[in-house]
Structure formats: structure tokens, C-alpha cells
Amino acid sequence: MSTTSVLGGVVKRREDPALIQGTGLYVDDVKLPGMLYAAFVRSPFAHARITSIDASAALAMEGVEAVYTIDDVRHLGPVLAQVPIGKVRPLLADGVVNHVGEAVAMVVAKDRYLARDAADAVEVDYEPLPAVVDLKEAATDQRKVHDDLESNILMTWEAGPFGDPDAMAETRRKIDEAKARDDTVVVSIEAVNQRLIGTAIEPRAVLADWNPGYGRFTVYSSTQIPHALAGAIAKTFGVTYNDVHVVAPEVGGGFGLKLNIYNDEILVAFASQKLGHPVKYTESRRESPNSTIQGRGWIATATLVGTRDGEILGYELHGLCDMGAYSQNFTVAIPFLGVFVASGQYKFPTHVKLDCVATHTMTTDAYRGAGRPEAIYYLERVIDAYARKIGMDPAEVRRKNYIPADAFPAAISPVGFAMDTGDYAKALDALVESDGYREMLAERDRMRAEGKLAGVGLSTYVEVCGFGPSGLVDLGFSWSEYGAPSAFSGSGLVRVNPDSTVTVIIGTGPSGQGHQTTWSQIVADQLGIPLERIRVIHGDSEESPFGVGTFGSRSAAVDGSATFEAAQKVRAKAAKIAAHLLEASEEDIQFADGGAFVAGSPDQTVSWEEIATVAYQPHRLPEGMEGGLEAHAIFSPANATWPFGAHAALVEVDGDTGDVRLLRYITVDDCGNVINPMIVDGQIHGGLAQGIGQAMFEEAVYDADGNLLTGSLLDYVLPTAADLPSFELHRTVTPSDINPLGVKGIGEAGTIGSAQTVVNAVVDALEPLGVEHVDMPLRPKRVWQAIQDAKGGN
């Protein structure tokens, strides 16, 4: 695509003027008359019986309006979950607490400081119970997390291929046979893909206002799924969907954390209805790690069998996935997203089996990548180990085992899913043949010659995103549990106003992805109306057609395609009007430079102003044509999309301290067609920082009693600017064939491609010492220990 056209070109973001001047509106900025503030009393225990709650001291404080416990809200039922497998969360702890930080009571008061004071004054007595925290122990069922559940294992996902037990048995037989051969090698890695605390810099916030006269809730929430939240509130309170208006204004980072229905979103609505005032809750950073979902949390063994010349004959991924205490939105479905990509871009027989296990910890759910970074991590780690074992170049091993480009479109992966388009060797070759990659290898060798520990890591990846086909409704790809039976399709409405400006209304819930800019480009390209005359509205459950929200790198592929089709409909109608005004044939009408003209007669023109005016003056329209100039489209994709890419990193390890420095990072990502290269690159940058953050710094650590030891930003280490290099980005373009824009999605790719790239680099650096594996995060102590252990073993 050219970089000068409006579609495929760099356009400065339309979002930015407000955000760089401090006038962007986030939920905590919203103040309504008479507004009250909520604060929560939270459990200090991971597992305990609540023996009493005494709110009298809190209630005696002037300005405290109410203290609510489960007895006040039990009738509303639990927090709704889209995949309610396991134990769903009660609105407030019901007799027992099941993780540290679980909300036990909610206080509502006239100001936020007072609400906090009052929460501290609520006395709760607990009888501590043993906590099940260790994932492997939990999986044995020796002690139960929930007495009323049969097992701590809530769900087992198995594939190879998915949904075909006979074929799966055949796969397992093939893998076992390959292992038994004496001319093959077997490589196995048990690794932890640690829990992460996603840490959007805006903590979640919600403000609910019940208007009894209108019989209607207005709710501002920092959510990625405004329509689902409207449905969930309606269902919980027994009102209708159109009795709830959810607005997600500016959302300060999402990453999946705000892709959940939260108890506080329901509870402030309840309090507002009870007290007759708007009620706001803003999560504090101290609360956030245990009140907003966490991500990852797998322990798995990746085993690979192949010949000595690089032909991989089989791969197994068997693991445990930590679900935490309660299931929220997708919880047990997240590992399934890993199943989707368990065989990566490869053709070898693959068997994957993942147990979803409950523990007395905070819920896990979708964090950027959600299942896919975990699965790709194991695959690309063990392939590297195999390449090392047989002494083959890691790029060559990968190339040799790819699903070939001529298998597309609609190649079927070994785990049983149809993949839209792909050319994996193209991306890998673009990487390894780049000057940057050659320089990395040369630099590594130079540093090694100086006696330094230096390494180059490589990883390739495939991702599945752009969810998703309507047909996956039965697998939970719907907001049906929130009273909005729907599929994960996309929607867009394009309206040309009487003054010929355009309003585009979409059902997405972005949190920095630049939808106003990208969608303006899609519509400007179709209509030939300048970008600055187009305004894009999103994050509003009432203004927009039903929307699924923003997650799973789906918005451009699905909602973007819907908007593209809506714009096409508007253009078709505008062409009819122009043809009528120009007394020309509709087929000859073309659009450019702010209006329509007759092909071959560029002097026969009519402006958009004129077309719009006539559209709103129906007596001037062709006979039988309806007035107005707007269209809505629903796009239901035939498949998800499958982006892919190849990443490389150069690291230096300080052998004395274990300190890892990331020196260079190069990517080749292929997300199909690119609408705005600047925004796409920005998404990759951010994804990389989060994947590298997992590799090097971030880890949610619980002690044996279930206390979160990394509950503040002083303990949970996020990458800073000084920890990262500038990134070197390249791309290949393999358009998707399942949507009209040919786009795939780029929100999560950077994360999916990066963690193992860094770990592979560190293992490469430590190879001379005999280190074969180091678990993430690669903090100095752990790396130093790995070096010591390797030395001790020599």
C-alpha cells in the first residue's frame, strides 16, 4: 500500500489534541451533582470464613451514607461471566473469602477520603482457613478451593486436532512412535509462564447514576466492552437493555483488564439506585492487582521430537493454567486461545492438553495476547532447544517445518483450525536477511570474543485474532450471558449530515488504539470527504449500533470492515443522488476532491454539500428514494485472522551479577494490509514492551498463604524507558482474504512474539556455560543462580 493515500498512509491522530492538553475526559474526571464515593473493605486473607461484620463505627461517621454487605445484594445474583465455568464471583464475599483483596463490604460516603476512612472503620472478623495457592498442588485436588465444586480442575482443553478424539489418538500414536525411534531426539522443557498484573496506568473507575423518573441508569465506566456492560447491568437489575446507557469515555489503557464485568460496576449502580445519588468508585493502585484480573499463570511442559536433520515429527504441550478463585468474563476460555495457536505456524503433529485449575488467588482472564503468548512461548522455546541440540541454525529449523505458503488460503493447522492466509518463510527471511540481524550476530560474536556473555534470540509466531466467526457462539464467543445474545461480529454506522460532515458511530471500546483516526481514514477513502470533516464516536452503548467492544485485536478487521461496508452503502446512495443531479448514469459517478463527478467529464461535478442537502430535502430526490444519507452495516467474518511474524533480540548478560541488558530488538510483523503505519507501529512498540516486560521484569508473586507480595508498583517491576532500546520494525504484507480491508490485527502481536525471543537470546548468551533454561522473569538473581548452577554442574 502506498504511504500517501488516505488508506494506508500516515495520518496524525485525531485523538491527540485533547490528550496532550489535558482535556481528554476519563471516568474519574466526571463529576455529577450530589455524587457520592464508594470504597471497599477487602479481605486480608486468601481463604477465611467471615464470622462477623460490624459496620456501626463506619455508619456513625458523619457523611457516611451506607455500608453494604452481601446480605444487601445477594438477590442480584453473582457477577455475570460469559463463560461461567467454575465458581462465579459473588458481588461481595458470601460467608467465605477466597482470595486476598476480595471485596467484603462497600462503603458509600460524601467524599473519597471519608469513604476510605469509613472502610477502614468496618470491623470484620475472620476465621482463617488453609489456602490452596500452589498450582501443582491445586491440580492434585488434595485440598479443595471450593467445597461445593467437584474438583479444582475446572476444565480441560485438549486438541490435536480439536474436537476429533480419533484423530487425536492417531496424533498421540505418531508422536509416541517418533519418540521411540532410535534416530530421533526428544527435547523437553518445563517452564513457568508467570502470572502478570496488566497494570493499565489508569486504574479502573466507574460512576453510576440511576434516574428514577427516567427509569434509567447512566454509567460511565473505563471498560473495553460498553455494550456488554449495559447488558449485564440490565440483566442484573431486571431492567431492559435500553434502560442502561453505558459510556466509556477516554479509557487509560485496557490490555484485556477492562474486558470484564466487575462487581464494582454493579455495586455502584445498586448504591445509586438505593441512595438516589450518583456513586463513583475509582480503584486505587494498591487495590488494583487484586480487584482487576491478572493474566497468564501457566506451568507447562513442552516436548518436541524430531530427526537429527531438523524434521520435527511431533510436539506436545501439557500444562496447568491458573484460573484464580473465581471465574469472570472468559477465565477458563483463555487457555483455549492458546490451544488455537498451539502448533504455531508449523505442520508437525501436535497434541495439547491444558488443565484450568482454581486456586485461592485473584482471577485470571484476558491480558494482552491472552493464551497465545503462553502457547507460542513454549513452542518457540523448545524449538530453539531442539535446534541447539541438533546443531542446526534456529531459523533453518523453523523454515523447514512451516506450513508452506502454497497451503493457503485456509490451511488447516495440526490442532484443527483453518488459517486465513500466511507466508511464514517470507517474514522469517525478511528478518534473517536484514542488515540488522546480520549485525546482531556479528556484534554477538565480537562481544563473545571480548569475553562477554552475549546472545541472539529468534522467535517466530502466529497469532489468531479478529474474533470471530459467528459460528463460534457455542464456544462462548458472544455476550449472551450478559443478556445480549449476539455473535462477535462488527458494526459501523456512517452518517452524512446535512452540512456534509460525516459522523461515524462504531461499537468498539478502544483504549488508545486510535480508532477515531483509523476509522476516519476508512471512511474518507470511500467517500472522498476530507478527514477533518469526519468525526468518529465510540464507546457509547446507546449512540452506536450494538457493538462487541475492543479486544483480541479485532476492531479493525471486524468493526473496521463493517464501517467500510457502511461507507460503501452511503457512497452507492450518494452516487444515485449525484447521477440524478448530474443527469448521468449512476455507474459513471466517481468521487474525489470533495464531491462527485462523471467519469470522463470532470467538469460535470456536484459537491458533497449539494448531495447532502438534497438527501435531506426528499422532494429533490429521485422518485421513490428515501431521505437521509446514512447506512449501517454488520460484518460477520467467515474466520478469525492469523497474523504472524519473526522477532530477534540481542542481549548481554553480566556474568557476575546476572543483569540482562537488551541491546537491540528487530521485528518483522505481518498483519495484512496496514491502514495507518504509524498507528500499527505504535501497537507493535507497546506490545513489545509488555512481552519484554514479562521476559525480564514482571511477575505476580503470591506466598504460600496467598498474600500477593508484588501488590504495588514498588514491587511489581514495569519496564521503564531506560530498560528498553529503540525498536527496529519491518513488515511483510500478506492480506487477509476474509475481510474487505485485507487487515488482520496488530494489538497483541508484539506481545506474542517477544517474551521467548528475549529468553532465547539469554539462553544463547549462557549456552557457553551450559545453561539450557531460565524461567521468566530474567531478573538478575535468577539469571545469576542459573549461571552458578551451571558452573556447579561442570
Added chain:
Amino acid sequence: MQIRMNVNGRAVTADVEPRTLLVHFLRDDLGLTGTHIGCETSYCGACTVIVDGRTAKSCTMLAVQADGAEITTIEGLAADGELHPVQEGFWERHGLQCGYCTPGMIMSAVGLLSENPDPSEDEIRHGIEGNICRCTGYHNIVRAIEYAAAKMRGEEPAPAEWETQEVTA
């Protein structure tokens, strides 16, 4: 307690509870909601403002500590409708995504450039180490600050990467 200060060139007097944090005073009392709260522990820097010419994290400073001070928040940075070069740089070089850390990040960059008008990439990276961004991976924030630094020195900023970048196949 009675406090008076000058915020974005405007004299302000108020009676505040002694424990009121400066950030809450700015946001809730003065309605200057451009300054954000990210962590309440001085770590993330979303709340960074300029107090008497130096950057300060307003989430761990009491409003009463700012009594008599001269304060600039993000809302006070643009002059006469003209964006500050740092604001311009963030827009020109895509130095923001969700925008939540942005006001604090911009104020830190302003502070950095007032002390070091020609910082190297490494100096920029260390200079904004006290501000966490979760969206951009800092790459374009560094470019934005380089852009602003050039502008403020009266030089032509380097072209954007997307103007020079080679796109493979």
C-alpha cells in the same frame, strides 16, 4: 487550612483539609483534571506537574506543601493557543496512545529539556525513567522529545521514521 498558590498563572486561594493531596486539590477543587493519578506512590509519574520550576509528583505531595508555590499543569502549558513544542512533538511523533500517562510524561519532558536542551537518547530515556507508559514502549516518546528538543533549539527536527522507513514486500 488556608492555602494560596499560583496555578497556570492564576492566583488561587482555598481552605483545604491538611491531608488533601496536591493532585486531588488540582483535580477536584480546581477542576484541572488533566493531571492524572496512576499509583499514589510516586512511581508511575502520571501526576507530574511543575512546582516552582521543578517537576514534582503531585500524588505524594500535600496541597499545603504547595502553599505559596507557582504551579504549572498540563492545562497551562500551551500559550495563547500555541502548543508547547513538547506537546507538538508528542502529536507529531505519535508519542501517546491512551493518553493517560501523557500529561505527566509531557511535564517530565518539559522539566528534562529545561535542564538539558540537547539530550542524547540515553539521557532522554533516563530522564523520563520516573514516568511509566504502558502503551508506547517509550519508542515514540523518545522520538517526540527529540523532536521537541530540536524545535526548542531552533533546529529542524529529524524526519519521522515513517517518512524514511523501508517497507518490505
